[in-house]
Amino acid sequence: MKKALFVLLLLACVGFGVWRWWDRLEPGANRESGDSSANAAARSESSEGPIAGLIDPETQAPALPPGALYPMKDGVFDLELSEYAGYAGLIVANGGLEPNENSHFFKNHGFKVRITLSEEESWPALNAGRIGGSATTVDVLAVYAKTMQAVVPAQIAFSRGADAIVVLDEIKRVNQLKGRTVVASQFTEADFFLRYLATEAGLEVRIATPGEKPDPERVNVVYAEDSFAGGDIFASMVQEGRTDLAGAALWGAKIREVLEATSGKTRVLVDNRNLLVVADVLLVNRPFAQANPKVVEGLVDGLLAGNDMVRNNPDAHLDVVASAFKWTRDQARAELAQIHFSNLPENKAFFSGAIDAAGSYGGIFASAMFAYGTLLDHAVPPERLLDLKLDAPFAANYAGQTVSIQPIRAAGTRTLEQDPLLTRDIRFFFEPNSAVLQSTVDNDKNYGSIRQLLQVAPGSTILLRGHVDNSMVQEFRKQGGEPFVRQMALKAMELSKQRADAVRAELVKRYQLPDVRLEVIGRGWEEPAGTDAEKNRRVEVQWFTVE
Structure with missing residues (x-):
């Protein structure tokens, strides 16, 4: 009996060993396009158990407490903000x-403001009436829109470099995150930034729980308690030589800290320095705003006045900013350089959708709703959260301002010899065997999606790579051999370029886009996307951002 049990135990152990061996050798489970089998094997072999520090994800947006009126006391308005230079x-x-009589708010509007800094989520306190105002980003606003009892009277700023995707050095473009796992902090700006980029690359995001095997067809996201914890987890994995995580969606000082800790094994795939989809807005308790519109007007005026001061002469205000955040002057200067402080005309363009060098309120809100998908079980119209105060009497003080958002150039624009930030195949519809575009709803949507890429990233460029179907190559070979195939290949190359040219011409015509932001190339049937003839009749959009 004992001998039989020993044999059974031995067989079980051998079976388990074979299963582990086979599991490690299973081909292609995590492999993105262009990956080598050696890299895939290395990733598989580096999976040495569960990743420590991850948390279970939320399955829907957290609900906020019921709304209540904020009771302003002694003429002091309570505003809670986080440690972020955008609020300077x-x-x-x-x-x-501290509340004081020398503030713009008191001198011009007769009330004082008490600013409290906290890293805790302030929206529950705002809803419950424990504070009068706060700030958030439009993407986060979309997450909490269903139960948010607050209004947005103005935009504060665009973040310009405070969020980034840090990846293993082998990752060169967003598309290569397919089948890989990235760590983030759920429902934060960095989470949205990752989801936005994946969406633009035509990739689906999958939320994974700790220990789950990644889906080879999607971008897999796991979550940490916050961005700092996520950065530590990713850095630790890289230091151990494990590649279970391909990257981390981070913000703030953690970006540089992770890069330094991983000693050249990681890189910033992209930050939002020139991808302006993270926009900060002011929030005011809704019942209070409805009862005190003049106070809200004063808040907006003070915001615009302060933005104007910091925007025009940041060095003159470094001491105030540094003291508030307990930074050095050099830290304050560096942090302020990562912000685009919005003026009055930029505010108006942002909310109307007319802004042409950054994301708009409605566009970012809709992008967040789409990016989070079924996690958000509501369809709140974005305008329901607005109570704009941009045409109040104080607006005359800013009559000379203009919209001015320029790219920040560090290393320059990605060139056509380098990897684009992302690529996406789009099927445009043409008349048969011609470069004449059809008038279809699908084509209209495609024009809009390309324009949006250029719109949210100042200085970025698009390369339109035209492709045609290769299904007739064998027939051409039968008809006239290789000479005839070469002849038809040249015609295919020309047709594919003409089609890409037609798309560019339509974009220029519709949106008055400068030619220099749109490049074209025809690739004929040289780069098929697979065996599906329909998918091969396409224009590949490659997006090159300013680095």
């Missing part, structure tokens, strides 16, 4: 954090 305009207008 409000702090400068207030002359610091």
Whole structure:
């Protein structure tokens, strides 16, 4: 009996060993396009158990407490903000954090502001009436829109470099995250940034729980408690030589810290320095705003005045900003350089959708709703959260301002010899065997999606790579051999370029886009996307951003 049990145990152990061996050798499970089998094997062999520090994801957006009126006391308005340079305009207008009679708010509108800094989520307190105002980004606003009892009276700023996707050095474009796993902090700006880019690359995002095997067809996202924890987890994995995680969606100082800790084994795939889809907005308790519109007007005026001061002469206000955030002057200067402080005309363009060098309120809100998908079980119209105060009497003080958003150039624009940030295949519909575009709803949507890429990233360029179907090559070979195939290949190359040219011409005509932001090339049937003839009749869009 004992001998039989020993044999059974031995067989079980051998079977388990074979299963583990086979599991490690299973081909292609995590492999993105262009990956080598050696890299895939290395990733598989580096999976040495569960990743420590991950948390279970939320399956829907958290609900906020019921709304209640904020009771402003003694003429002091309570505003809670986080440690973020984008709020410097409000702090400068207030002359610091404490309520005082020298602030713009008191001198021009008769009330004082108390600014409290906290890294806790302030929206529950805002809903419940424990504070009067706060700030968030439009993508986060979309997440909480269903139960948010607050209004947006103005935009504060665009983040310009405070969020980034840091990846293993082998990852050169967003598309290569397919089949890989990235760590983020759920429902934050960095989470949205990752989802936005995946969506633009035509990739689906899958939320994975700790220990789950990645889906080879999607971008797999696991979550940490916050961005700092996520950065530590990713850096630790890289230091151990494990490649279970291909990257991390991070913000703030953690970006540089992770790069330094991983000693050249990681890189910034992209940050939002020139991809302006993270936009900060002011929030005010809804019942209070409805009862006190003049106070809200004063808040917006102070915001715009402070933004103007910081925007035009940041060095003059470094001491106030540094003191508030407990930074050095050099830290304050570096942090302010990552912000585009919005003026009045930029505010108006942002909310109307007329802004042409950054994301708009409605566009970012809709992008967040789409990117989060079924996690958001509501369809709140974005305008329901607006109570704009941009045409109040104080607007005359900013009559000379203009919209001015320029790319920040560090290393320059990605060139056509380098990897684009992302690629996406789009099927445009043409008349048969011609370069004449059809008038279809699908074509209209495609024009809009390309324009949006150029719109949200100042200085970025698009390469339109035309392709045609290769299904007739064998027939051409039968008809006239290789000479005839070469002849038809040249015609296919020309037709594919003409089709790409037609798309560019339509984009220029519709949106008055400068020619220099649109490049074209015809690839004929040289780069098929597979055996599906329909998918091979396409224009590949490659997006090159300013680095």
